[in-house]
Amino acid sequence: MNPDEREWQAQEAATDFVRSGTALHDLDPASASYVALVRALREPIEVQLPADFARRVALRADAEASARAVESRLEQRLLWILGVLFGIAALAAAVIYGGNWLQPSIDLTRQLIKPSLLLSLAGCLAVSAFSQQLPRATRRDA
Template structure:
């Protein structure tokens, strides 16, 4: 573990203070190279930072992005996704065939007893969520991919 080094270098501190004072008073260079180095630091710290980005940076990036062709899915990606879906479907069918539906009864026994009206209201809520998701997706597509304005 590193031990803190709180030692104070009096000479360096005096050089820094002298450089700051001379720079504030616009005094001539006294010829001391250490003070001159600290005066350069004082001048550099007094200058405002340059702008990191040009004023039209966002516009230039948007124009560059518009010029690039849109990359769609490659054939390999489509085949991999289809393969994963097929593997999932086969494994689900295997699981259902092996277990014989006992998993469904075991899962339903963990749920609290629900009456028909509760199931109907949750079903309606789920249907409303799906319908709104679909509707907002259609609005977004019809609006050119932008959010509603």
């Protein structure tokens, strides 16, 4: 056992001694030299909080939670309104400008979707799905 290890054991022995309250003569001098320090470290610290601290904090926490709930509901409503407005705008754009871009878009899609491209896409998806499953299976085996 090196000197630091011995010193650590002495510190821990003094800690156990103070916690359990066994007789001081059971301790070796190295451990006994830490007893006063350990006792000082275990002396209670005065908690300077008001007597009704818990009640006041609980009331404030409730109030803040209610405010957060109201805020969250408002956010959800605003998001919903925004979604509806976006949908209306998209519909209006489709009605007004639809003729200009609908047919060219269909033609472009037809050109892009070729059997070889679809095959490549399916291959990519399969590799991706396999690479996600592999670590899970390895963990299960382990």
